[in-house]
Amino acid sequence: MDHIFRAPKGTRDILWPDSARWRSLVDVFADVVSSAGYLEVIPPMFEHVEVFQRLGEATDVVRKEMYSFEDRGGRQIALRPEQTASVVRAFAQHRPVVPWKAWYAGPNFRYERAQKGRYRQFDQVGVEVLGPEDAHVDAEVIALAWRFYERLGLRRVTLAVNSLGSPGDRARYVEALRAHFSADLDSLSEESRTTLAVNPLRVLDSSREADADLVAAAPSMLDHLSDDAEAHFGRVTDALDALGVPFTVSPHLVRGLDYYVRTTFEFVAEALDAAQDAVGGGGRYDGLAEDLGAPATPGVGFALGVDRTLLACDAEGVFDAPTSVIDVFVVDTTGGERAVVLTDDLRRAGLRADRAWDGRSMKAQMKAADRSGAAMAVIVGEDELAAGTVAVRDLRGDGGQETVALDSMIDILRARLR
């Protein structure tokens, strides 16, 4: 071999047991949201590029992180950088009856420099609710994410919530921010001065030392809320209190996608020592459906990062991967044909069974049996073949073994595996 191919930059292979843990995380999520009546939606992984441009021309996701290309039919296509736009596009296309409560799981793609917790292909699980404007939907959505983290066993996740107000409030607040930062432009970092010109809200996100004082002194969004927006936000926080979901109000919480209005929220894993510690986030996007061609329909939802959530589980030492993948290992020293039939019999009886290949020695097959994690071995040698029996051996403990008739093999294994 003169050349080894590698997974492309920013992507990686998820091998067992990580893959098993990954799958079971998605299973837990599906269980949590199904309990609340959410139905799965599986949108395509790419869309017409215009769908994602609705995320906001000023966002980095659209400006420099999109995997876009022209297909052979001359269509401008982009791999999805997130799924909310796809799901809302699907809503606009199919017009399901509202309230439409959907959940999803799958990969997204952003062209970025990879680092811990940030990859070019990254998976998210999430929900979207289209239709109701009720603040209690915001609370339900937030609480579902919270219960999901609880089910995983995570204890050190914190929830920050904020309101960006109605679109009009948001515009007035942006002006107030622009005035605040412009007044003291010299003490702002160079990067933030650039950000200020493009999107003043995002300056609040700066983690640079130089900006700390000015950001701390910035006006609060909460002082710029209309009465309606303030009432909506109050109903959200009251409901979270009633649910016993702890949160902090973070007036400077801004999120990177321009479609958010009113409620926004973010989950941070305190246990993660990485820079990328936001494990999930979401908010309300009342204008998005209309932008994508549907009648004006309010929406709210969240996306949780699968990769980062699992990193957080590592950091907290919770949600361990399963260990054993099979129950019974078949050892056959008579040529292997008995093993062909026996593994099939075992599998049809509902037992997980595997075997060794290539006619290896009994010792090698027993090593393989041990390594497989199987609790029991079924052994066939010339004697058993002639007698129509098998040896059933306990691979745990002291390895007791008995010779049994073929007819009773399944029953005995079931009893031993219990």
Next chain:
RNA sequence: GUGACCGUAGCUCAGUUCGGUUAGAGCACCUGGUUGUGGUCCAGGAAGUCGGGGGUUCAAAUCCCCUCGGUCACCCCA
């Protein structure tokens, strides 16, 4: 896109400072000790373009340049 650090068996790493036989170890893997029995132990084996290319030199894993990749951080976000 910017910066820092790092690339030696499948994995974790010695060796690089100060160039010098055939590049080592542990784990994992294979075979045997045990021609019908795993785990522990013992013996042996296989496994490396020293990330790649170029340069300096009698001689390069080691020095220089370029490049690719990885990690982390900035940015941004899940």
